Amino acid sequence: MNLTLKIWRQKDKATPGKFETYDAKDISPDMSFLEMLDVVSERAQANGQEPCAFDHDCREGICGMCSLVINGVPHGPEAATTTCQLHMRKFKDGDNIVIEPWRASAFPVLRDLVVDRSAFDRIQQKGGFVSINTGGTPDGNAIPISKKEADLAMDAASCIGCGACVAACKNASAMLFVGAKVSQYMHLPQGQAERSRRVLAMVEQHDAEGFGACSNFQECEAVCPKEISVRVIAEMNRDYLRAALVGTDA
């Protein structure tokens, strides 16, 4: 199949970028989207153009490194699928495809389609953990955890930190990401000791990074490759209000 690509190119953080158009000829429908970009880059390189930079690593939908807004939708048209697992058979011969980086003031573009997502790391560093050191922990079966709660925790924990929720949100809000982490620990006995402190600190950092507020559009849930439910946002909201009104001052 033959496609026309409009790809965002940007030299670095400081230089303004622009779209450039590429012809993608003889693309196999069995290629993944990133393999298609590999091929296009390889050909461009042969013509003396620097290859387009995009983040990717595991290419099996779990590391969360790949991104790309494809025709207006983060991770492209297939639901519950990361860009690296999206295949070209989801497109038609002759399609125009617009490829853009995640757009958010908290995710500055570093080059072409690569953005800086270290804001997520900083949110995590504020409270996305249980404050225990290595060693001296009780036996794994010492505290029973109901299967239902463990499953709810696991649903939330499956977040891959890709940032598609931010990219899809019209407010560039990261509430699904923060909510997922808060919810995971909320459903586990190990998370209780720091429950208030965690939610307050993580939300505070979320705001400090310049992410927007949640308008409950639910676009994040729709694009999340791991299908994380906006339930986690409601849970975080509840916990935040409880902590802010009656919780600790930590």
Next chain:
Amino acid sequence: MSITLDSKTPTGPLAQQWDTHRFNLKLVNPANKRKFKVIVVGTGLAGGSASATLAELGYDVHTFCFQDSPRRAHSIAAQGGINAAKNYQNDGDSVYRLFYDTIKGGDYRARESNVYRLAQVSTSIIDQCVAQGVPFAREYGGNLSNRSFGGAQVSRTFYARGQTGQQLLLGAYSALSRQVGLGTVKMHNRSEMLDLVMVNGHARGIVTRDLVSGKIETFAADAVVLATGGYGNVFFLSTNAIGSNVTATWRAHKRGALFANPCYTQIHPTCIPVSGDHQSKLTLMSESLRNDGRVWVPLEKADVGKDPRQIPEAKRDYYLERIYPAFGNLVPRDIASRAAKRMCDEGRGVGPGGLGVYLDFSDAIKRVGKHVISERYGNLFEMYQRITDESPYEVPMRIYPAVHYAMGGLWVDYNLMSNLPGLHVIGEANFSDHGANRLGASALMQGLADGYFILPYTIGNYLATSGQKKVTGDEPEFKAAVADVQKRVASLLAVKGKRSPSSFHRELGKLMWDNCGMARNAKGLQEALDRIPSLREEFWGNLNVLGDGDSYNVALEKAGRVADFMEFAELLCRDALTREESCGGHFREEYQSETGEAERNDEKFTYVAAWNYTGDVSKPELIKEPLIFEEVHPSTRSYK
């Protein structure tokens, strides 16, 4: 100037060695710990857990990863689970049994003392991860759930859906994040280690390139820990992440660290086959599929192009069940892989290029119903369909083996320190615990054992006893290493030829897969050894890297990694050629029984092959560490 290897293996009864050893290790005074700076390269299970633990102990930790966040490390992709000798299922498991299974599974090519310690600390790992909030699967009663995995006869595998690696890594990442937040770990993302700095014979720092700005920097420390994973991408196509590379360990090797057993590479039998030349990586389908799927190929070559559903039962060859009636479809990874290759070599492979075999669920669906199969494997079936556009509920899956894990790595002693004082190597990057073949669900166990429970003790002994002066990074050794790196970067940019780094990588990978893949022979290996240097020559004469070194340059990153694979590949082939036996993941066609089973040569090859860089990539020196088995007596693995 030959090197004598001292494995520092403790003496005395196996079960007490680790305790005795820990007692004999020198400790660092708690007040002095913050004065010791430790560099950790890599943030997978091993690097992430080690960074966090060292920082908790009070060391000044500097951690590096080439990805945009420490949470991306490829440990995240492990699906199946993590082994631990908890015996929660009351089915007769014990530390000794896990030790025995691992030694046997590794085809008697690992150190007993290391493996026993691994089995011992395995139980603490589960406790640690539960306390961190890792959401392991649970039973209705609230206890941890286990499954049997990879042909083990006991249920000792802990799991979190099909995302165990992810959850364990995020656990380590959360511990690491906590320390970064506390200011005890300085995290350097998007930084690639390009060289090791040796001062006065000790590893004292690294040279890195900031992948965003292109800046070459040095970091000085009191000890260096490499946790940089495996080298499977030397085959170009593997289940590794695209970025996984050998550069850090290879650079350390060129500074004097011995590379051990590079020929031990694990091929995983259940991957989605290659669909075309564009393919950039291979996707693993969990081994658990073999619990219900039946593997077959057409009995006759004439049928390979047919719709599998039209091939009648009598014309199918369920070859694993035929050859290995006792274990059937559940034979270990290496055996299943080689059998698939034999079928394809006979011309009975299916799918593009005849490189695939069927994994058929129709009998299982008939037996237990579609909903049960969907419950067990729904996610995997969806993933398969996303990639191949075929539904495994309707059409048999096609699978083919792919490179998955590297058992070989830098040589380390019982303290996980390489032959270079101060250079510690943990996780997949070292060679230590899996021998010639790794059992399913043991990689996660080893990574976390090294990072949480072993290295943090043993590195203290080095720091307490090394007696080295502080370095600042201004020493001539640092300046020389920076100059080397700058020169190498400049020379990659200066070639200005025609071919992209990827095209060389692809060619190298194909050569390696054809000549040094699932089955190897002297002729093929010799051919590879002849061709790799000339390919390397072409690389340095015809490489095309556009752009400059002072900015984000993906082609330059790739070129540097491919350049190191080009050199490493030769060592891998040489090791494979030298090891004239078949063991674990290393199968030499000359050394097999009449029925095609691997034949070890314990008399000549019960040793670790540790290779020393002599200044010429093509002329490494082989140093042998004999393996002594006092507890377990090597026998022939049989799965018939």
Next chain:
Amino acid sequence: MEDAVSQPSPGIGKVISRMHGSTLGQKALMAVSGIALIAFSFGHMAGHLQMFVGAEQYNTYAHFLQSMGGIKWAIRFGLVALTCLHIFSAIQVSMRNRAARPIAYASNKWIVASLGSRTMRASGGIVLFFIGYHILHFTTLTVGTAGFEKIPEYKLINGLLVDDVYRRMVVSFQNPLLALGYIGGVGLLGLHLSHGIQSSLQTLGVLNSAYRPFFKKLGPALAGFLFAGFAIVPLAVLVGIIK
């Protein structure tokens, strides 16, 4: 387990700064004020529906409200305050949201967001304008009062002479432009609330997995009910059912 119980409460200053200064606090204030205003709207709608009973009932009701004195002013003040809080937090949140995405996408797509959610700012703004008109119209009698001067005072059964609010309504809505304008205004209110009701519950964390699907339907249903309740009065006047 719960640390909140065992640890000291934060000072009131901290509580205020968190509620006022964080995205979640601002959203919560918007939600709480929104819910209060929704509650008022339902009461208001119930009042209007008395138009169907007749002039006596409606004018009695209106007179009752008018004669509340201090309470009336307290309620009015409360409504203004709630509205200001609602608008203030909306502006605060909107400004933050705009700043969060300085560069727009070249291809911008909505995937699942409802029409109501996408138009909150616009519908809210127009509804505010509409409410302003409504107050100027029926409360202060400043605009749209053509024909009001001819309406005599109404004599209740108990003999009391009161403003004939019933007649004012009928006269107003016999003007098709005003009737349709009001229907449009409450239509936008309905649209605003089709998202607002469920959104405020989500923001306050009331929704869990069990309730969410129900409230996802209940929110728009309540909004539709409110719209119907408000719109039916001008409509009934326009088609001559209420004379």
